[in-house]
Amino acid sequence: MEKGKEKEWGNKREEARRMAEELVGKMTLEERASQLRYDAPAIPRLGIPAYNWWNESLHGVARAGTATVFPQAIGMAASFDEELIGKVAECVAEEGRAKYNEFSAHGDRDIYKGLTFWSPNVNIFRDPRWGRGHETYGEDPYLTARLGVAFVKGLQGNGKVMKAAACAKHFAAHSGPEAVRHEFNAQVTAKDMEETYLPAFEALVREAHVEAVMGAYNRTNGEPCCGSNTLIRDILRGKWGFEGHYVSDCWAVKDFHEHHMVTATPAESAAMALNAGCDLNCGVTYLHMLAAHGQGLVTEEAVTEAAVRLYTTRYLLGLFGPTEYDGITYEAVECREHLDVADRMAKESVVMLKNDGILPLNLDKIGTIGIIGPNADSRRALMGNYHGTSSEYVTVSEGIREYVQGRARILFSEGCSLFRDKTESLAVKGDRLSEARIVAEHSDVVVLCLGLDETLEGEEGDTGNSYASGDKQDLLLPKPQRELMEAVAETGKPVVFCLMAGSAIDVSYAAEHFGAILQLWYPGARGGRSVADILFGEVSPSGKLPVTFYENLDKLPEFTDYRMEGRTYRYMEGKAQYPFGFGLTYGDVEVTAAEAAGVTTEKDSFGLPDVRVKVTVANRGPYDTDDVVQLYIKNTVSEYAVKNPALCAFRRVHVKAGQSVETTLTVAGRAFTVVKENGERVADGTEFELYAAMAQPDDRSTELTGKAPVKVAVRL
Numbered sequence: 001m002e003k004g005k006e007k008e009w010g011n012k013r014e015e016a017r018r019m020a021e022e023l024v025g026k027m028t029l030e031e032r033a034s035q036l037r038y039d040a041p042a043i044p045r046l047g048i049p050a051y052n053w054w055n056e057s058l059h060g061v062a063r064a065g066t067a068t069v070f071p072q073a074i075g076m077a078a079s080f081d082e083e084l085i086g087k088v089a090e091c092v093a094e095e096g097r098a099k100y101n102e103f104s105a106h107g108d109r110d111i112y113k114g115l116t117f118w119s120p121n122v123n124i125f126r127d128p129r130w131g132r133g134h135e136t137y138g139e140d141p142y143l144t145a146r147l148g149v150a151f152v153k154g155l156q157g158n159g160k161v162m163k164a165a166a167c168a169k170h171f172a173a174h175s176g177p178e179a180v181r182h183e184f185n186a187q188v189t190a191k192d193m194e195e196t197y198l199p200a201f202e203a204l205v206r207e208a209h210v211e212a213v214m215g216a217y218n219r220t221n222g223e224p225c226c227g228s229n230t231l232i233r234d235i236l237r238g239k240w241g242f243e244g245h246y247v248s249d250c251w252a253v254k255d256f257h258e259h260h261m262v263t264a265t266p267a268e269s270a271a272m273a274l275n276a277g278c279d280l281n282c283g284v285t286y287l288h289m290l291a292a293h294g295q296g297l298v299t300e301e302a303v304t305e306a307a308v309r310l311y312t313t314r315y316l317l318g319l320f321g322p323t324e325y326d327g328i329t330y331e332a333v334e335c336r337e338h339l340d341v342a343d344r345m346a347k348e349s350v351v352m353l354k355n356d357g358i359l360p361l362n363l364d365k366i367g368t369i370g371i372i373g374p375n376a377d378s379r380r381a382l383m384g385n386y387h388g389t390s391s392e393y394v395t396v397s398e399g400i401r402e403y404v405q406g407r408a409r410i411l412f413s414e415g416c417s418l419f420r421d422k423t424e425s426l427a428v429k430g431d432r433l434s435e436a437r438i439v440a441e442h443s444d445v446v447v448l449c450l451g452l453d454e455t456l457e458g459e460e461g462d463t464g465n466s467y468a469s470g471d472k473q474d475l476l477l478p479k480p481q482r483e484l485m486e487a488v489a490e491t492g493k494p495v496v497f498c499l500m501a502g503s504a505i506d507v508s509y510a511a512e513h514f515g516a517i518l519q520l521w522y523p524g525a526r527g528g529r530s531v532a533d534i535l536f537g538e539v540s541p542s543g544k545l546p547v548t549f550y551e552n553l554d555k556l557p558e559f560t561d562y563r564m565e566g567r568t569y570r571y572m573e574g575k576a577q578y579p580f581g582f583g584l585t586y587g588d589v590e591v592t593a594a595e596a597a598g599v600t601t602e603k604d605s606f607g608l609p610d611v612r613v614k615v616t617v618a619n620r621g622p623y624d625t626d627d628v629v630q631l632y633i634k635n636t637v638s639e640y641a642v643k644n645p646a647l648c649a650f651r652r653v654h655v656k657a658g659q660s661v662e663t664t665l666t667v668a669g670r671a672f673t674v675v676k677e678n679g680e681r682v683a684d685g686t687e688f689e690l691y692a693a694m695a696q697p698d699d700r701s702t703e704l705t706g707k708a709p710v711k712v713a714v715r716l
């Protein structure tokens with residue numbers, strides 16, 4: 001944040017806190033304690049209405065009725081588009097204000113109807129088995145930080161008051177396994193913590209001034225995250241200067257005495273959380289706060305401070321007077337502008353992993369299109385989790401039908417269940433396989449839509465995947481879908497394989513047998529239209545993988561091992577199936593030149609300048625396209641350097657067929673630092689290599705693209 005805006009924000013917070021102190025000072029201790037619950041009751045004598053803090057906006061206003069449902073977070077991450085993610089967040093805030101204005105005018109102050117949104121999720125997707133990984137921005141801390149900062153700034157706005165309040169979650173070192181999260185102790189080295197798990201949170205606090213931080217269910221290095229002096233007091237509030245409020249994950253404080261066994265009673269758990277700096281309890285354990293006070297476990301001052309922090313947020317949102325946002329009406333919900341943003345984001349999120357020339361589809365040469373698969377006409381596969389309700393859904397099948405408009409015959413077969421061995425209870429196993437074969441045999445081209453949905457990967461307790469609590473046990477598609485792939489492949493017909501899932505899946509069979517592979521993620525409520533535009537060449541695919549697609553799990557550490565060694569593109573050995581940062585287009589885009597173009601005069605706290613790099617990009621293909629210029633850095637001197645080159649800058653560019661563009665990217669001084677074993681971040685070494693390409697500089701990316709990165713030597 002610029003210095004002028006930084007000062008302005010500081011003045012706003014100072015004034016909001018002054019008013020909060022004055023109002024809280026009029027409350028009794030019992031009233032103050034009551035306000036530390038997520039479902040804070042009204043205090044009629046002071047004119048304070050009830051307020052429910054719990055709201056969600058992972059990819060649109062969630063769980064409160066109709067809203068624009070954008071692509072799931074992992075899909076938005078694949079866009080590598082900070083500006084567009086910021087725009088998505090602005091749309092979410094606009095709809096959130098519209099709903100709040102209308103709901104409160106009708107006296108409806110229920111859950112999911114406030115302005116404090118518990119998003120974004122900036123945990124690192126360190127292991128492909130984690131069921132909640134699709135809520136994140138992927139495996140890279142730099143990408144996660146940049147997209148998270150953009151989302152928070154877009155959501156909170158830059159008005160006289162915050163348009164909505166964002167929340168960075170789950171602090172910290174949380175990324176599965178779901179089944180034991182209530183009792184699990186994540187053991188993380190000081191180096192991994194600073195190098196991987198904390199950078200995104202730090203960026204959201206220092207740069208975006210995120211208003212809230214949510215703790216995780218697990219313990220980290222022995223301390224429950226929602227009662228951790230190390231995480232909350234020492235790092236968050238101490239080292240980073242966080243001034244907002246801290247909220248527990250839902251019913252996480254209860255885990256202190258029921259599962260972590262670090263306390264004996266609810267009163268002790270409430271005291272541990274509050275004394276560490278957890279202001280707001282999502283759950284019921286803070287109902288024991290007065291008992292904790294009576295037992296001498298917490299002071300009145302601690303209760304008061306938590307209440308003041310929470311009311312500071314409410315004043316920053318302008319909840320006790322007129323605001324510039326009061327005129328936002330319900331017409332903002334699912335308005336044309338927001339739907340257009342969702343469509344653009346869905347298109348930018350699609351990652352093309354393979355194309356032997358089958359795409360884009362040419363209707364002049366196609367008489368019959370076969371649409372096959374359990375996700376082809378599935379609404380669930382559009383949405384991901386933590387979603388709102390759309391007034392209209394457009395599946396992939398529907399999107400294709402709308403686009404074709406009778407210019408080709410369309411045949412359809414579900415092919416199989418998402419994971420069950422038959423679709424009809426009285427039928428034999430594989431009861432739709434013969435139909436799928438027939439459809440394929442009678443088609444000129446097949447669009448095969450497989451994958452997962454929120455019932456198979458997601459949060460523990462929210463999925464039907466009870467055997468793994470929302471996590472995956474392996475990287476394979478469910479067996480019925482693998483059998484369907486084989487049945488379709490045996491027909492010998494051209495196949496476009498569309499994968500709808502929020503995590504890495506083994507697509508080796510598809511890569512061997514099918515002409516094209518599109519990773520669609522969960523593309524949003526009306527994503528089928530966006531996908532059709534990609535399939536038929538109205539727009540070129542341009543997304544990049546925000547996670548590594550591994551060959552298998554053989555070389556990955558145990559799921560419960562939180563060491564980063566061997567995980568993600570920055571530390572892995574060997575070749576990926578499809579690497580982080582990879583994604584093809586209908587164009588033929590390449591970095592043809594790159595050079596260091598100067599450094600900033602100002603230096604950061606490490607004594608390092610920012611470095612500007614000028615990159616020339618050429619498109620030798622026949623299609624105009626977006627693509628993503630990526631810069632990766634390697635410290636060639638320090639013994640503490642990350643094993644592989646790491647992403648340090650990126651920019652989405654549009655390059656017309658047969659033309660070139662120049663763009664300048666800035667590598668922040670922090671990118672030239674390393675982290676010592678004790679967790680200290682330092683400047684160490686003066687010689688660096690930067691790699692510029694439309695993918696990362698690993699051998700597998702070069703093999704897949706046929707293009708080597710341009711290397712730039714930098715000496716500081």
